[in-house]
Amino acid sequence: MVRKLKSRSPDARASGAPSVTLIDVARVAGVAPMTVSRALHRPELVREETQKKVLAAVRATGYVPNMLAGGLASSRSRLVAVLLPTIASSIFAETVQALMDGLSVANYQTLIGLTGYSASREEALVEALLGRRPDAIVLAGTDHTNTTIDRLTRTGIPVVEIWDLTEKPIDMVIGFSHEQVGREVARHLLQKGYHRFGVISVNDPRGLRRCESFRAELARHGISECPFETLPAPATLEGGRRGLSHMLEYTTPDIIVCSSDTLAEGVLMEAASRGIQVPTDLAVMGFGDLSMAAQLHPALSTVKVGGADIGKRTAEALLERFETAPPAGPRCIDTGFAIIDRESA
């Protein structure tokens, strides 16, 4: 029987090798292309013998399925787009790593976009990434431009907002309440007897919200004075040092609360160089509990939030969603946090 299968494309790319296609494999295996496709994706629908022939042909030809074509035909790209401020910060890196690990076992790949905390960049990236027709999209934070929200809702793909919590998510949220962190840290420190507070933060939106909530809670307890230094993102050791230096010019706090461990390290550094005893003369509270130095320094308290945990749970939520057809309505997962008090250790 004569098969009228097209031979092969002229060439994949200018100098590239002529890529092997399903048709080539089918010819070698002596079956129809569709059978090859099934043998590869739904082996249970194929006789064992055929299956073997196909796999042999795949190996013989070195066939690698073209997922651009597959995605186009099936409207399933097996791609998840992830938008984060940065990846060069261990806390987000852990999230991505855990997310990727979780998704990869189900054969999903991850497309990453870095926003650098800019909403307009996020907007542009969302559009660019949607061009790949991802099966889901993960965004850091819950604060997006209208265009972004609009596009996302219209496409109707699963959306997960992470690292924050909100009453009305676009679709799903997985994170913790930054307001609650600020509030509980304030209560914790008040209870420990601190009086003169100082706050140092970078101008990352979530960090600022933690700090504002912290100060609001202090105010609720009658402490309206709370010096506040803000620095441009990203957080650096140098920033922490300068923040403390500057603050000491006009006040003498007994505890400094920082928007991140990195900043807190800088504060510790500056304190050390001035001969200030931590935590005796000055206590320091960070956020993140990830930096190695935070673990090293026995006097640094911090707030532990599970970066990896968020990634893991996001992967789980998505995989579950991919299984079950109906969206099942908006969903919120609070991953919580823990105040780690190292002074008492």
Place this chain on the structure above:
Amino acid sequence: MVRKLKSRSPDARASGAPSVTLIDVARVAGVAPMTVSRALHRPELVREETQKKVLAAVRATGYVPNMLAGGLASSRSRLVAVLLPTIASSIFAETVQALMDGLSVANYQTLIGLTGYSASREEALVEALLGRRPDAIVLAGTDHTNTTIDRLTRTGIPVVEIWDLTEKPIDMVIGFSHEQVGREVARHLLQKGYHRFGVISVNDPRGLRRCESFRAELARHGISECPFETLPAPATLEGGRRGLSHMLEYTTPDIIVCSSDTLAEGVLMEAASRGIQVPTDLAVMGFGDLSMAAQLHPALSTVKVGGADIGKRTAEALLERFETAPPAGPRCIDTGFAIIDRESA
């Protein structure tokens, strides 16, 4: 005039919104689909007036180009695949960040695969990622399985091996010589007068090579005794602590050389808890110069290697390669390194 343009696909996905296509835009703009495509990708080939109509239609419809279809039709995916051991290590995170930044300005997106230092995982990932038909692939290291090398050379796409150097790269290499690092560190320390060396390393292939080269250079200078502790990857503070503890059970080095700053931090930690003065009683040399604690601790020497620099130069090399058609032959870029001696600071 009656246009026979197909209306639209039944639906993009089960519950998804029926995705807007080029045809929809064309209909709204009153031009042929091809004209829309040109207006978007090669505006210079289109009359200004037509251009405006098209852009208006794009905005009106909320059209987002389908890059699966575009890539399939043009054999150019505008995707670069990157394979790294991990991303939850600040040194690689910096590389990725810089690489992504560099590529994104040219509208390339990045697909990341995490190997966890496993060659077999790398092999599987290469196959999976090649399925997306990336326009280039970036791999950490120069040590790959034959299957990997084979597949890579056959596809003929640009390949960059980073974080290492080799005489015969698959295509391009951008990194530094780990042997040279080991050698120069040895010479540096010998010259400073150290006698009793100890080495602590995780079993990451490149780390081991630095350490082996270090010990070989010592041997060349008549020092054949060099206690060597290896630990399973990834590097942790705990590992560093245990490494030092264990070593102190059978020897008393005057300097410890570690395969990474993280390990070095652990060593510092253990030393501190034992009341050992650094660097007076025991000096410590790390690798990476990235961890905050390394910057904090004035007594820790280290080897600085540009993680971000590697990423940036890789992006540059690729973009250049995408411009110029002919491969121009194998290419090696040595990004070098610097020994940072903090004892004398």
Place this chain on the structure above:
DNA sequence: CTGTTAGCGCGTTCAA
């Protein structure tokens, strides 16, 4: 269990 038909949405190539 396997094959056939008919696109998926776009860019290439040529003709107008």
Place this chain on the structure above:
DNA sequence: TTGAACGCGCTAACAG
């Protein structure tokens, strides 16, 4: 400067 035909490589849907 614009349009029409065709095919990229694959899978959904149905037929056998």
